[in-house]
Amino acid sequence: MAEPRGTDRDPEAVSRFVEHFAAQLVEAGLPRMPARVFAALLASDTGVMTSAELGEQLRVSPAAVSGAVRYLAQQRMVSREREPGSRRERYRVHGDQWYEALTNxxxxxxxxxxxxxxxxxxxxxxxxxxxxxxxxxxxxxxxxxxxxxxxxxxxxxxxxxxxxx
Amino acid sequence: MAEPRGTDRDPEAVSRFVEHFAAQLVEAGLPRMPARVFAALLASDTGVMTSAELGEQLRVSPAAVSGAVRYLAQQRMVSREREPGSRRERYRVHGDQWYEALTNxxxxxxxxxxxxxxxxxxxxxxxxxxxxxxxxxxxxxxxxxxxxxxxxxxxxxxxxxxxxx
DNA sequence: CCTTAACTTCACAATGTTCTGAAACGAGCG
DNA sequence: CGCTCGTTTCAGAACATTGTGAAGTTAAGG
Missing domain, CATH: 1.20.58 (Methane Monooxygenase Hydroxylase; Chain G, domain 1)
Structure with a gap:
């Protein structure tokens, strides 16, 4: 059986889930781009992605990522962390934290x-x-x-x- | 003390509440016109209003009322009843029913x-x-x-x- | 039946929302 | 101290949503 592991994930399968789940979130009232960013984080192996990675997966500009992430952080659905020794920023969906946000x-x-x-x-x-x-x-x-x-x-x-x- | 009773309700006070509450519903994801119609019903004494009454209070066209009501009925937030011996339709917010809709x-x-x-x-x-x-x-x-x-x-x-x- | 009142549907205009590219900003590194 | 990479801000274009007027549909009442 071919179960994806580690780095060899099928990008198309990931993308399919991301877009489908995001669509449901949108239907429930979440703005589109935040929904897509959130779904991407949820479907990532580590639960952490950089702005560049998000932009690449979703095929959107850095500006769009920036706006979406600001929204999600305000809603407490993701947290932002600065990557030590770099000016990159990383965005994380923390297991528990986001349930709280939903009920918030x-x-x-x-x-x-x-x-x-x-x-x-x-x-x-x-x-x-x-x-x-x-x-x-x-x-x-x-x-x-x-x-x-x-x-x-x-x-x-x-x-x-x-x-x- | 002057507490509104029966027909002598202050239309401005009603309108103020309707628009304010509707605004909150909109913020939570409900489309604008359905939100306004719903708030108007909630703030009516009987919980029942006709299309004409809604149009008048909200200053919108019959078409807008029609669309809003269809939406609300689909979401089970109001029910529609035909007024016997007339071609008027009446829209009702049923006390309990709409909590169910919310949790729905x-x-x-x-x-x-x-x-x-x-x-x-x-x-x-x-x-x-x-x-x-x-x-x-x-x-x-x-x-x-x-x-x-x-x-x-x-x-x-x-x-x-x-x-x- | 024909008239007419009430609601609905539809095309379009007005209005908002959302994403992009370009420019500004700021933190780390040489 | 200035260069450079990454992020943010902003004006504007593309896109979507929403409400209107007008025509269409249905059914009550003469």
Whole structure:
């Protein structure tokens, strides 16, 4: 059986996965270039790639890589590290870190909650509309707590399944 | 104290909330017009509006309403009902139904999982990249189960808090 | 049936978004 | 201290998205 190992990976297979997975991320709302960069990192053996490598694999300009990476770093989906003794930069998708980022739609949820609270107040908390908004708000507050607990359970689950695998 | 009731709602306050909340939804990836329509429904007293009412409140053409509503219905975020004895259509945001829709990023997650499975196979499940993809896949499978349980808990919580006033 | 009200579809115009090439920047090295 | 490699910034072109007006479709009511 021909299972890719080490350096002899089929670049076409990699590219096929990268583009397909990126397309799904785009559909879910991620901008295109960040999605492609992220997928490329995820599919790399080390989880680390330089700007040049990313540009080559995706056939895009350094400028595009720069923009995508800035976006991903802001979302905490990748981290950037300077390669010692060189002016190259390396981008890394850190196993755990990025799940956290995904569930860190928290920042987004927080904003929804604020808007809803304001709505409850300005429409009146005893109007039918106000009550609907209040219930929606309660839902998000509930979810926020639950997600936190869920991530704890995931870490335990993960430890068990992959920690000593 | 002057709390809005019945028909005498301050249209400007409503509009302010609608536009603000819609903006947050847009930021989270929802297309603009669907977001506005949805926010308008959420902020209505009955949770039901006609195409004409939506067009008037949002100052947009019937065509725009039509497109937005089709989108929302596909995402299961609103339901459409024909008003008996009239050719008007009414659009409703059903209290519970739309939380389900939100967590029905499930459809999205399912597609991610498919793409990841394919990646694990084509890159080889014992390569470093393959292992990373496999772990990511495991995470989503975990989340999928957890979300289901969470929604059960929410329904209970909701019943307790809102069910009996 | 024919009229008409309501919704939908379609082509196009307006508007945004996204990537590129070129120029500016800055950190390491001679 | 200036050269050079790598990254970033920026203006603009290519591209995609979105909403409109107008024509088309469907069904209620005369």
């Amino acid at each position: 739609r928290e920042a987004v949820i927080r904003r929804w909650e604020d808007a809803l609270r304001e709505g409850v107040t300005s429409l009146g908390e005893h109007t039918p509309a106000g009550r609907r908004l209040a219930e929606t708000l309660a839902f998000f507050e509930f979810v926020e707590k639950e997600v936190e607990a869920m991530m704890d359970r995931w870490r335990a689950h993960r430890e068990e399944r992959f920690g000593c695998g | 990023r499930e459809a999205v997650i399912r597609r991610w999982e498919d793409a990841l499975r394919e990646g694990v196979t084509s890159l080889g499940e014992h390569t470093p990249a393959g292992r990373r993809l496999a772990e990511t896949l495991a995470f989503f499978e975990f989340v999928e189960k957890e979300v289901e349980a969470m929604m059960d808990r929410w329904r209970a919580h909701r019943e307790e808090r809102f069910g009996c006033g």
